[in-house]
Amino acid sequence: MNNVLEDRCAGMITGAYVGDALAMPAHWYYDRGALQRDYGIIRSYLAPKRLHPDSILWRSSYTPLNERGDILREQAQYWGQPGMHYHPFLRAGENTLNLQLVRVLDESLTAKGGYDLDDYLERYIDFMLTPGKHRDTYAEEYHRHFFTQFARGSKPRRCGGADVHIGGLAGVGLLCARLGQEAPAAVKEHVGFSHGDEEVLDAAKALTRMLLALMLGEPLRETILHHGSRWFSERKAALWSKEPDFVVIGRHVSPACYIRESFPASLYLAWKYADDFQAAVVANTMVGGDNCHRGAVVGALVGAACGFERLPQALREGLNPKTVESPPKTA
DSSP, rough: OOOHHHHHHHHHHHHHHHHHHHHGTTOOOOOOHHHHHHOSSSOOOOOOOOOOOOGGGGGGOOOOGGGGGSSSSGGGGGGGSTTTTTSSSSOBOOHHHHHHHHHHHHHHHHTTSSSOOOHHHHHHHHHHSSSHHHHOOOOOOHHHHHHHHHHOOOOGSSSOOOOBBBGGGGGGHHHHHHHHHGGHHHHHHHHHOOOHHHHHHHHHHHHHHHHHHHHHHHHHHHHHHHHTTOOOOHHHHHHTTTSHHHHIIIIOSSSOOOOOHHHHHHHHHHHHHOOOHHHHHHHHHHHHHSSHHHHHHHHHHHHHHOOOOSHHHHHHHTSBBBOOOOOOOOO
């Protein structure tokens, strides 16, 4: 692997982690005024405030059937409390659960020398059920579905399901960077297992094509328009770019997590800020909604286009734990 390709791959992986971690304190804010009152313009990593004015965590529920399904453990007490932040115990620069699981996926890829769903699921189960592995409070629906099935005695491979949220794309950047041309099959299996929804799988396929093209040096804007034509178009780019981000992601597409809205929103932000990684992840953060998982997509795309060396040093080094990537060695 040459130095330029290594730089793009490192930017892709690190960019996804940065996009998520920067947005973490502002995750699922829909009141942009409240977001700015609580945090100002988020340009650096911040720890979340304990209270969240838009939180509907109290509406979510999960009761494990037995110890094989007890993924909330000490965090369960916070699910019934109005106003509780989704990630109240994470530190500045720390990733949310889905991106922490991307690190688990990376460990599996390293150990097995490639993608192995069974190995990943073994590590996933251990990570989710072992006390102290993480401090995140919120677990998305697909985790709750998996561990309900697992608690009923189903084999891990039979515990997946369909899910329509953008969180299913969290690991696509890592798989592309690590596996190259072998990534499409791995992405299809990995995303399809937990998010076996036709639209999510189509978005994952499109994102994979974009990232592989960026690894080869194709320009980001042309790549998005070529490989993401079902989701984003030149006409939308021309019209939407005349309006503020909070209008585009709020009026034209929702800031919520559903793939039909969140993937076009991600592509728009990556297209608009194609040459400015920090502007891209800050804009994504400040429009709120599911900005963490959307941020993983935006960060991977713009990070791959810019390369690791052009990512802001403070964002690279402020990840908690430190990013697994490092600048490629020069010849």
